[in-house]
Each structure stands twice: as structure tokens, then as C-alpha cells.
Amino acid sequence: MSSALLSILPEVVLTVTGVLIMLADPFFAPKASKKALGWLAVLGTLGAAGATLLQLRTHQILLTFSGSIQMDTFSVFFHLLIASIVLLTLLVSLDYFKPGATSHSGEYFALVLFGAVGMMLMTCSVELLMVFIGLEISSISTYILAGYRKGQATASESSLKYFLLGSFATAFFLYGIALAFGATGTTSLNGIASGLSVTAFPTMAFLALAMMLVGLGFKVSAAPFHVWTPDVYQGAPAPVVGLMSTAPKAAVFAVLLRITATTYSSELLHARWVWLIGIIAVLSMTIGNLGALLQKDAKRMLAYSSIAHAGYLMVAYTALPADSIAAAAFYTAGYAAMNVGAFAVISQLGGYDEPLRTIDDYRGLAQKHPVLAAALAFFLLSLIGIPFTGGFFGKFYVFNAAIGAGHVWLAVLGLLNSGVACFYYLRLLTALYSRKLGEEGGEFEGSSPAAAIAIAGAVLATLLLGVLPGKVLGLAQRGATVQVSRNR
Amino acid sequence: MHLALFFIFGGLAVLAALNLLLQRHPINSALSLVVVMMSLAVLYWSLGAEFLAAAQIIVYSGAVMVLFVFVIMLLNAGEEERTRGSKIASIAGFPGAAAIFCLLSFVFLSEGHKLGLSHLGGSLDEASSNISQISSLLFTDLLLPFEVTSVLILVAILGAVVLAKKER
Numbered sequence: 001m002s003s004a005l006l007s008i009l010p011e012v013v014l015t016v017t018g019v020l021i022m023l024a025d026p027f028f029a030p031k032a033s034k035k036a037l038g039w040l041a042v043l044g045t046l047g048a049a050g051a052t053l054l055q056l057r058t059h060q061i062l063l064t065f066s067g068s069i070q071m072d073t074f075s076v077f078f079h080l081l082i083a084s085i086v087l088l089t090l091l092v093s094l095d096y097f098k099p100g101a102t103s104h105s106g107e108y109f110a111l112v113l114f115g116a117v118g119m120m121l122m123t124c125s126v127e128l129l130m131v132f133i134g135l136e137i138s139s140i141s142t143y144i145l146a147g148y149r150k151g152q153a154t155a156s157e158s159s160l161k162y163f164l165l166g167s168f169a170t171a172f173f174l175y176g177i178a179l180a181f182g183a184t185g186t187t188s189l190n191g192i193a194s195g196l197s198v199t200a201f202p203t204m205a206f207l208a209l210a211m212m213l214v215g216l217g218f219k220v221s222a223a224p225f226h227v228w229t230p231d232v233y234q235g236a237p238a239p240v241v242g243l244m245s246t247a248p249k250a251a252v253f254a255v256l257l258r259i260t261a262t263t264y265s266s267e268l269l270h271a272r273w274v275w276l277i278g279i280i281a282v283l284s285m286t287i288g289n290l291g292a293l294l295q296k297d298a299k300r301m302l303a304y305s306s307i308a309h310a311g312y313l314m315v316a317y318t319a320l321p322a323d324s325i326a327a328a329a330f331y332t333a334g335y336a337a338m339n340v341g342a343f344a345v346i347s348q349l350g351g352y353d354e355p356l357r358t359i360d361d362y363r364g365l366a367q368k369h370p371v372l373a374a375a376l377a378f379f380l381l382s383l384i385g386i387p388f389t390g391g392f393f394g395k396f397y398v399f400n401a402a403i404g405a406g407h408v409w410l411a412v413l414g415l416l417n418s419g420v421a422c423f424y425y426l427r428l429l430t431a432l433y434s435r436k437l438g439e440e441g442g443e444f445e446g447s448s449p450a451a452a453i454a455i456a457g458a459v460l461a462t463l464l465l466g467v468l469p470g471k472v473l474g475l476a477q478r479g480a481t482v483q484v485s486r487n488r
Numbered sequence: 489m490h491l492a493l494f495f496i497f498g499g500l501a502v503l504a505a506l507n508l509l510l511q512r513h514p515i516n517s518a519l520s521l522v523v524v525m526m527s528l529a530v531l532y533w534s535l536g537a538e539f540l541a542a543a544q545i546i547v548y549s550g551a552v553m554v555l556f557v558f559v560i561m562l563l564n565a566g567e568e569e570r571t572r573g574s575k576i577a578s579i580a581g582f583p584g585a586a587a588i589f590c591l592l593s594f595v596f597l598s599e600g601h602k603l604g605l606s607h608l609g610g611s612l613d614e615a616s617s618n619i620s621q622i623s624s625l626l627f628t629d630l631l632l633p634f635e636v637t638s639v640l641i642l643v644a645i646l647g648a649v650v651l652a653k654k655e656r
Contacts, residue, residue, distance in 0.1 A: 008632075015639060022646070065632040104650045111650075114643045121636060130633050137640045144647035150655060159651070200602040203595050 006055060007064040007071040007124070010048040010079055011117045017044025018113035025106035034105040038094040041109040045090060045116070049083040052076055061482060067188055068127035074479030075124035077329055078254045082123070082247050084461070085336050086116045088454045089243040092344045095448035096239055101352050108148060112243065115141030119251035128177045128187040131255055135173065138251060139166050139219070142244045146236040149352065158235025165228045166218070173215025179208035193263045209264055209273055213280070219252045221245075221303075222310045223283035230295070233303035238350055241299065242343030245306045246336040253313060253332050261320050262483050270320060277317045278410060284311025285417040292424045296358045301424055302342060305383060308421060309335050315414055316398045319405030325480035327397035330473050334382075334390030334465045341458030342379040345372050348451050359428050364436030373432045375455050380425045382462050385418055390465030397473070493534050501527035514565045518556045525549045539619045 005012070021037050028034055055076050062071040090112060097105035118137025125131050143166060147159025181187050183205035184195025199205055218225040233241045264273060288308025295301040313335070316328035349365065349372060350356045366373035382389035395418065399411040465472060504523035511517045525548045533541035626634050 019642075066629040068630075068632055103655060104653070107646050107650050111643065111646055114639060114646075117639055118643075127633070129630065130636070133633050133636050133640060137636070137643055140640065140647060141643050144643075144650055147651055150651070201595075201599045204599055207591065207595050 003062050004064040006058070007062045007069050008121075009051040009055065010083070011120050013047045013051050014044055014113045014117045014120070017041060017047070018110045018117070020044075021106060021110040021113070025110075028106065030103045031099055033099040034097070034109070035094055037106045037109050038090060041113055042087065042090050042094075044113060045083055045087045048116070048120075049080060049087070052079040052083060055079075063126075067190065068130045069124055070126045071124055072479065072482045073475065074254070074258075074329075074482050077475050077479045078123035078250055078332075079120050081250050081333050081336060082116055082119050085243060085247040085250070085340055086112060088340050088344065088458055089239050089247075091450045091454035091457075092239040092242065092347055094450040096237065096347060096352060098352060102148065102150065104148070108145070111141045111145055115145070115243075116247065119247050122251040123254040126189040126258065128180065128189065128192075132170075132174060132177060134251070135219070135255075136170065138248045139170065142240070142248060145240040146232055146244070148237050148240065149235075152235065154231075154235035155237075156235070158232045161228055162232045169215045169218030169225065171215075172211050172218075176208045176211030176213075176215060179204055179211060183208060189258055189263045193265075196264065196269060197266065206269075206272055209259070210276060212259060213256075213273075213276060216252050216256050217280060220249045220256075220310045220313075221307050222280050222314060223287040223307060224280075226284065226287065226307045226310075229307055230291070230300045230303040233306075234297060234299050237352070238299070238343050238347030238354070241302075242340040242347070245302075245343070246332075246339050249306075249310065250332040250336060253328060256317065257325055257328060257483065260317055261325050261480075265320060274318050277314055278407070281311045281314035281318065281410060282413055284308065284314060285414060286311075289417050289420045289424075293420070295424070296360075298346065298357065298359055298362060298428060301359070301428065302339075302346075305421065305425070306339065308417065309339075309383075311417070312395060312398055312414055315402050315407075315410050318407050318410060319401040323404060323480075324398075324401035325483055326473060326476040327401040329476035329479060330465075330469065331394040331398050333472055333476075334394035334462070337390050337458055337461035337465060338379045338382040341455060341462060342376060342383070344451060344455050344458060345376040345379065348372060348448075348455070349376075359431050362428060362431045363434055364432075366433045367436070372455075375459055377429050377432060378459060379462065380429050382466070384422050384425045388463070388466045390462040390469075392466055393469040393473075394465075490534055494531065497527040497530040497534075501531070514560045515557065518553065518560060521556070522549055522553050525553065537618065539622055 001009075017040065021040055024037060024040070025034070028037075055071055056073070063069070064071070090109065093108065093112070097108065102108075115138050118134045118139075118141065121134035122131050122138065125134060143159055143163040146162050147155050149155040177187055180192055183199050183201040184192045186192060186195060196205055214225060218228075221229040233245065236244070260273070260277075264270065285308050288304050288306070288311055292301050292304035292308065295304060313328055313331050316324040316331065318324075319327075346356075349362075349369070356362060366377075378389070382391035385391040385395045395414070399414055402408075402411045402414070501524050504520045504527065508517045508520035508524065511520060525544060529541045529544040529549070532538075532544060
């Protein structure tokens with residue numbers, strides 16, 4: 001196999017599967033169940049994960065397509081992460097669309113796969129133009145997925161808000177690329193890295209990074225670019241929220257790691273931008289947690305919690321290099337496992353019409369659905385950061401890295417915020433296990449087998465990351481060493 | 489000559505963009521956008537990027553704008569209704585935009601002497617084409633981004649079908 005094909009094999013597999021789904025879709029009756037297409041998508045995702053493992057086995061760094069794609073352990077780590085998230089999302093979505101709910105459930109699976117193509121391309125490209133196109137593919141598919149429950153007003157609001165604000169943020173990112181090109185004469189990350197040491201325009205190069213931070217900060221819903229998050233998460237279908245609160249964010253964090261840890265990594269430059277990231281981290285943690293305290297709607301609460309988690313993750317970026325790259329990568333994995341799991345449970349409890357919205361609706365669910373409630377409780381505990389869950393080690397490594405770099409105040413603020421966060425997670429948790437107040441809530445049709453597998457997988461992943469973090473951390477560290485050594 | 493062209497059409501572009509924001513009828517805004525696109529095309533041309541200038545006119549001023557105007561006509565849009573807007577936007581909007589403008593001007597002015605002046609009119613005088621350069625770049629160094637754009641367009645088409653089609 002040619003090295004060029006090998007370096008983008010997972011993306012090729014996903015694209016081909018997506019196109020196959022689109023070709024097969026017209027052969028189904030409009031209102032028929034498209035579950036078979038969903039299974040095809042699952043197969044394609046498994047194929048992509050297999051292709052990524054094939055990449056890992058080659059044990060080499062491939063720089064292909066005129067230096068725009070770099071296949072290394074770092075990209076493999078995020079490819080595997082994105083493939084797992086997409087796999088869980090697809091399993092949860094298989095029975096999400098009841099026959100007749102929408103005539104576009106076939107396109108849904110294709111859009112998820114195409115979105116994954118964009119995210120994967122972002123994590124392996126070292127050329128900003130390629131990153132931009134990947135970012136657009138992933139963003140546009142999530143804009144559409146957010147508006148999938150077309151009958152609901154909140155869904156249209158969600159999709160439109162996400163689209164308008166997202167395009168605005170993309171413009172900032174694009175302007176950042178243009179300024180970086182102006183300062184160094186290239187859009188390749190390696191070229192920019194070497195250009196920065198000799199550039200005659202340091203201020204412009206710095207402004208370029210700031211602009212890119214605005215654009216990428218929006219995509220990971222970091223404060224002060226977070227205002228869209230609660231509205232979008234509230235209106236979007238629950239499985240899609242599980243996907244878009246984790247996979248595109250993981251991809252953007254990977255891009256941010258490549259930009260900050262390798263391109264803008266010299267001592268002098270690092271000192272200049274580290275305070276920007278510090279401010280974003282503190283704002284995101286504080287606004288996210290305080291905002292979540294005020295929410296009554298469970299999805300909105302988790303939206304604010306995702307803002308706070310973006311803040312915790314940003315703390316790792318203040319402590320470059322190697323250790324914190326691994327810490328940040330590990331945190332994205334742990335966060336993905338518990339957040340996808342939490343939204344999988346919510347989508348099972350709520351279904352397509354989502355009769356369960358507020359925290360009061362969740363009262364007494366443990367009596368009716370003990371297993372689902374236990375799973376949700378486990379994910380909430382992990383989001384708090386209780387030991388023996390993935391969330392604990394994620395926070396531990398991140399704050400450890402911050403302290404190691406001398407940013408004790410950031411770690412202290414982070415821990416204080418985690419304390420505040422306990423309150424609203426526990427509020428939902430106690431609601432689950434308390435007695436029901438009023439009459440029965442919405443109709444519950446029972447969880448589907450595929451979704452049960454997905455939830456079990458998420459529980460297992462969260463537990464494994466919390467008990468045996470070594471393996472994933474090891475892969476993350478190998479990826480980190482690639483990033484750091486390349487620049488020395 | 490080049491400098492005069494730059495100032496005339498650069499100024500025209502800024503004025504038309506302002507007019508686009510201030511007009512209350514969508515058609516007037518759309519027509520102002522045509523002026524912005526055309527002025528930009530002249531600027532590209534005077535910088536020696538005649539292919540980009542032609543593409544700008546054909547794609548944006550031609551196809552995209554005609555679509556815009558058609559949609560506005562079909563929707564029978566009247567005058568915009570003025571809303572108060574959000575308070576934060578009105579308080580932070582102008583200072584924020586002004587701050588970004590100042591920051592950018594500061595950067596370009598402070599590093600301007602090192603940037604130097606662009607050599608206007610690369611191919612304005614001699615009629616050499618840069619199409620061959622663009623195409624060789626597009627099919628060698630930028631081959632993958634060029635190909636992957638097709639996935640991007642596919643996603644956009646899918647989105648149009650999914651969001652616009654009426655459920656029966």
C-alpha cells in the first residue's frame with residue numbers, strides 16, 4: 001500500500017461508507033426503518049478504527065501529500081478516540097429515529113460519518129488550509145445534525161444559532177490563518193514554526209495565534225465564546241449532543257495542541273500567549289460552573305458543565321510541553337467517555353420527543369429504571385471527578401501538569417471550581433434516587449439493545465480509564481513525544 | 489495610477505460595505521454587496537491576480553448574487569423591522585469592533601515599514617497569465633485539500649436536502 005493512501009486510510013474508509021449509505025438510502029421506502037444503514041455505518045466506523053490500528057502498527061511517522069498530512073502516534077490517538085465516540089453515537093442512534101419520525105434517518109448516518117472524516121482530517125493535518133477544510137466539514141455536518149428534530153422550534157433555533165455564530169467564529173480562524181501566512185509566508189505548521197524564529201513581524205504572528213484561539217475557542221465552547229452552547233445543546237437530539245460535545249472538541253483540542261505545543265512552542269512565544277489561555281481557562285471554569293448551578297433543564301446543565309470541562313482542559317495548555325500534552329489528550333478521552341455515556345442515557349430515557357427535560361422530571365427514575373439510573377449516576381460521579389472514574393485521573397493529570405509548570409493558582413481555581421460543580425451534579429443524582437413527586441412522566445419504551453451495548457461500553461471505558469489509566473496515557477505520551485521531539 | 493486605483497476602489501468597497509449594513513431594504517443591501525464584490529475584483533486585478541479577479545466576478549457577482557436577489561424577490565421581502573437588539577450587543581458591539589479595528593491597524597502600521605508596499609500591478613502591464621501557476625499548485629501541493637473539498641460540498645448538499653425538504 002502506498003504511504004499516501006495509508007496515511008488517510010481511515011478517512012477513505014469512512015467517506016466510502018458514507019457514500020454507500022447515501023446510494024442505498026433511496027432503495028428504502030420513505031417511512032421505513034433505516035436501521036440497516038445504521039449498521040452499515042457502524043461497520044464502516046469499525047473499519048476506520050481497524051485502519052487506524054494498521055497505521056499504529058507501522059511505527060513510523062509519515063509525512064504525505066506535500067507535507068499536509070502527518071500520520072503519527074498523536075494522530076492515531078485522536079483517530080481512535082473519534083472512531084470510538086462515533087461508534088457509541090451510532091449505536092445509540094440506531095433506534096433513536098422511530099419509523100416515520102423523519103424521512104431523513106438514512107442521511108443522518110451519512111452525515112455522522114462525513115463529520116467524522118472532517119474531525120479525523122483535522123487531527124492528522126499539519127497544513128492550516130487542510131485543518132480549515134476539515135473544520136468546515138465537521139462543523140457543517142454538526143450544524144445540520146443539531147436541527148434534525150425538525151418539528152420542534154428549539155431544534156430550528158439550535159441549528160440556526162449554531163450555524164450563524166459558528167460561521168462567524170470560522171471567519172476569525174480564517175483571518176488567523178491569513179495573518180500567520182502574512183507573518184511567515186506559509187500555512188504549513190512546520191513552516192510557521194521555523195518561520196516564527198526569523199519573522200520580522202512578531203506582533204502579527206501573535207495576533208494570528210490570538211485570532212485562531214478565538215475561532216477554535218468557539219468550537220470547544222470555551223468562555224467568553226460559549227454563549228451558543230446551552231441553546232444549541234437544548235434543541236439538538238440527545239445522541240447528537242453526545243457526539244458534538246466530545247468528538248469535534250477532541251479534534252479542535254488536537255489542532256490546538258499542534259499549534260501551541262509545536263508551532264508556537266519556543267520559550268519566548270510561550271510566555272507571550274500563555275496568559276491568554278490562562279484567562280480563557282479561568283473564565284470557562286467559572287462561568288461554566290456558576291451557569292450550571294442556575295439551570296433547571298438537564299441538557300442545559302450538561303451544556304454548562306461542558307463549558308467548565310473545556311476550561312479544565314485549557315489549564316493543561318498553560319503547562320507545555322510534553323507532560324501536559326499527554327494530560328490534555330488523556331482528559332479529552334476521559335471526558336468523551338463520560339459525556340457520551342451521559343447523553344446516551346438521556347437519549348434512552350427521553351427518546352425522540354424528549355418529555356423529560358427538567359431535573360424534577362428525573363425524580364424517582366431509579367425505581368423505574370434502576371440500571372439506566374445507575375449508569376447515569378456513574379457518569380455524573382465521573383464528571384465530578386470521583387476516584388476510580390476516568391474523570392478523576394483526567395483532572396489529576398491536568399492539575400498536576402499545571403502545578404508542575406508553576407501555575408499553582410490555576411490548579412487551586414480548578415479545584416475550587418470542581419467543588420462548586422459537585423453541587424449541581426449531585427442535585428441531579430439525588431433527584432434520580434429520590435421519591436417521585438407528581439404523576440407519571442413520559443412514555444418509556446425500553447432501552448434498545450444497541451444502545452445498551454453503547455452505554456455498557458461507555459461505562460466500561462470510564463471505569464477502565466479510572467482504574468487502569470496507564471495504557472491510554474502511554475499512547476498519549478508517545479503521541480506527545482512525537483510532537484515535542486519534532487521541534488527540537 | 490495603481491495607487492489611485494487602489495484608493496478609489498478600496499474606498500468604494502468600504503463605503504459599499506457600510507451601505508450594505510445601513511440599508512433597510514434587503515434588495516438595496518444585496519446590490520451594495522455587488523459593488524463590494526466588483527471593487528474587490530478590481531483590487532485583485534491591480535495586484536496581478538487576474539484569474540482571481542475573473543473568478544470573483546463570475547462566481548460571486550454573477551452566480552451568488554443573482555441567487556441572492558432571486559431569493560429575496562421570491563420571498564417578497566419588504567422593509568426590515570428594527571428591533572432593539574440585545575443590550576450586550578449594543579453596549580459591547582461598537583467598542584469591541586473598534587478595539588479589533590484599532591488592534592489590526594496598530595499591527596499593520598507598526599510593522600508596516602517592514603512589510604513594505606505591495607508591488608501593485610504585477611501583470612497589469614504585461615499580459616502574462618497566472619492560471620498555470622494556480623493550477624499546478626492546485627494539483628500538486630494542494631491536491632488533498634482540493635479533493636477533500638468535494639466531501640465538504642457533499643455535506644452541504646445533504647444539509648440542504650435534509651433541512652429544506654418538507655416532511656410529509
